[in-house]
Amino acid sequence: MFVPNQLVVYPAQGVGRVEKVESQTIGGSAAAEFYIVRILSNNVTLMVPVKNATNVGLRAVCSAEKGNSILQSLADRSDFTGYTGQNWNRRYREYSEKLKSGELADVAYVLKELLLIGKDKELSFGERRLLEQAMGLITLELAHALDREQAAVQSEIEAMFADVLEAQEKN
The missing domain is CATH 2.40.10.170 (Thrombin, subunit H)
Structure with missing residues (x-):
């Protein structure tokens, strides 16, 4: 209740x-x-x-402990297998379902995958929208869970992926 x-x-x-x-x-x-x-x-x-x-x-809203765990999972790239060439449409449907699940770990998975895939190839318009949606969902919930500003949480995540974001800007 x-x-x-x-x-x-x-x-x-x-x-x-x-x-x-x-x-x-x-x-x-x-x-x-x-x-x-x-x-x-x-x-x-x-x-x-x-x-x-x-x-x-x-x-x-998740606990501060879970919020910190999500940040650690974002920083850990060991579970990323790399861009597999999977059809963007299939990926889009999979990621949309994960965002709709409401599970914070699923949203973090989508965010990390899209950021890392974007390093190897240009994301489609739909994928960029999903990336923005995932970033917004994650940063707002973590901001409340960790008692921080949303912009500060987003900056921390962007710093984790600075190499990826640089590569995307060059593409």
């Missing part, structure tokens, strides 16, 4: 704040409880049924 003012994460939308929990009647059926969540990045308001919140992936 989430409470008003609690920070939560809604898959593919990012960090939001529970504004209230209210009971509403939708479509003439019995009243149901809803979380009213305002997404911080775009000020969109979502109504999430309380009894369905877990199924849609609504979760609390």
Whole structure:
């Protein structure tokens, strides 16, 4: 159960704040409880049924410990096998699904993969959009988890991939 003012994460939308929990009647059926969540990045308001919140992936912002673990996983390139020449369309679908999962580790995986693939080849327009989305989702959640500014978290991640970003600028 989430409470008003609690920070939560809604898959593919990012960090939001529970504004209230209210009971509403939708479509003439019995009243149901809803979380009213305002997404911080775009000020969109979502109504999430309380009894369905877990199924849609609504979760609390990660702990500082998990946030630091995610930063360490981003810095570790040992699990990156390199650009395999996989069809960009297939990669795009795979990465889109991972972003929709709402799992922070999945979002970090997409971010790292796209940054590293971008070192070897130019990313498609769609892949660049996914990269921006993943960066926004990661940096905002980690900023709240680690009590830091989002720009500072993004700068730290960009510093980890400075060699990659330089290579992309040259392409």
